[in-house]
Amino acid sequence: MDKKDYYELLGVGREALIDDIKKAYRGLVLKYHPDRNPGNKEAEEKFKEVTEAYEVLSDPEKRKIYDQYGHAGFGPQGFDWTEDFSRVRTDFSDIFGDIFSNFFSSEGFNVRGVGGKDRGGRQGGSDLEYRISVSLKEVAVGVEKQVHISRFDGCPVCESTGSKTKKGKTVCSACQGRGQVVRNQGFFSIAQPCPKCKGQGEIVTDPCSNCRGTGRVRNNMHRIAVKIPAGIESGTSLRLRGEGDAAPNGGPRGDLYITVFVEKDKRFERRNSDIICEVPVTVVQAVLGAEIEVPTLTGKVKMRIPAGAQNNSMLRLRNLGLPRTTGYGKGDLFVKVALIVPSRLTRQEKVLYQQIADLEKPENSPEIKKFREEI
Ligand SMILES: [Zn+2]
Ligand SMILES: [Zn+2]
Structure with a gap:
């Protein structure tokens, strides 16, 4: 399949500035994000495509390679999506800022109510998304993954108040809390956002030097253990409540979404909770029947190949598939018979x-x- 041009995917020109690329991608994420299109494979594909395009074009190094060599610049396989997926942390707060929490809450995610504010009207922290990939064997039994994320934490020095004396914000003296100032220009009076408080109406008069008055500091190495439930479907987002960004000035924390991608396995093919595994069987074993050893996701087992087993026939081993996502029972393991015709015989065999x-x-x-x- 021919890869689509990254600029075309994002709908921007070759000279596009990074802000235009971000803006274009933001629009496409709102349109195609899997959480907004549950079960829609086409949207999911599109989302992957535009995200891939964004990850390349938003990175000056990768963009340079792409501009010069096109898709060929990323090796014979092209841009390695699955690998990059696990490595690249797409911090949506970077492109969405605080509207990201709206984006989820508008889709029925119970985030914090409209506007990402709590009941007291305080601005909440941004939700974050982190993507990890797990192997099929890990999915079979469930796994705990350590992830390192970059997020805002509350400033310990001022206890998230942003002010040295921990008294928080006070009403801005320049605009008396209105957030606007009116300037007279000839016959006109123009209302402008207050330059002192940047339209907020409140201001920290004694900013904490550790967080420069914002009440939060970036923590680039926050470590968190994530339990990946057994049987998880690829593309599932796990929500970790209150593990997103700390809010400016002490509002509620955002949430952290861990999106899990299941890697393809060389040996086992997944069909929902069932697993298919091709096993080589000799002609004589198939004709006479035989006891053979077959791999499963959790180790080897012995099984009986019935006499007269046909090529490509499926032999079912019950309950050796993946745990069902409903939480009850397991899928099956299907052993697919792959008949091997001997190409070299000993004199006696002949x-x-x-x-x-x-x-x-x-x-x-x-x-x-x-x-x-x-x-
Ligand atoms: Zn501080
Ligand atoms: Zn002001």
Whole structure:
């Protein structure tokens, strides 16, 4: 499949400035984010595409490579989405600021009510999203992951008040708390946001030097343990209440969303809670039946291949799949028989196969009989 042009995906020109790229991406996230389009595969794909485009074009180094070499600049596989997904922390607060909490609450997520403010009208902290990837084997049993996130924490020096004396904000003296000042220009009077309090109406008069009066400080290495439940579906977001950004000046914390992506496994193919695993079986084993060892997500088990097993037939091992997301029971493991025809025989094997050939009457096989009648 040909990759789409990153600039076209974001709908920006080649000369676009970073702010234009951010703005374009913001619009596309609001449109295609999986949480706004539950179960919509097309939207999910689109979201991945535009996010990939954004991750490249918003990074000056990657953008330079892309401008020069196109998709080929990221190796034969192109931009490695799955790998980058686990590495890149997409901090949506960077592009959304505080509107990110609105974005979730508007979709029925019980964040904090309209505007991301608490009942007292205080501005809440931003919600954050962090993406991690887990292996299918980890999904089989559930896993605890340590993640490091960058977030705002309350300033310990001023106890999140922003002021040295911990008295918090006071009414701005320049605008008497109105947040606006009126300037007369000739016949006109123009209302402008108050330059002293930046339109807030309140101001910290003795700003804390540790947080410069904001009441919060950035913590780039916040460590948090995340329990990934067994059986989780790829793309699921786990919500960790109150683990997002601290709010400016002591409002409620935002939430942290951990979006989990399940890596593809070389051996096991997932179908909801069932697992398919292809297992090589020799012709003789299939003809006579045999006991073989098969891998499962949690170790090997022995199983019986019935006599006459056909190529590509599926043998079910109950309850050896993934735990169901409903919390009850497990899926099954399907062993897919992959018949192996020997390409090299010992002298003795050849003699024995020849004896079978002499005995075998192909015309007695119902399949061959039918085939011959039809040609
Ligand atoms: Zn402080
Ligand atoms: Zn003011």
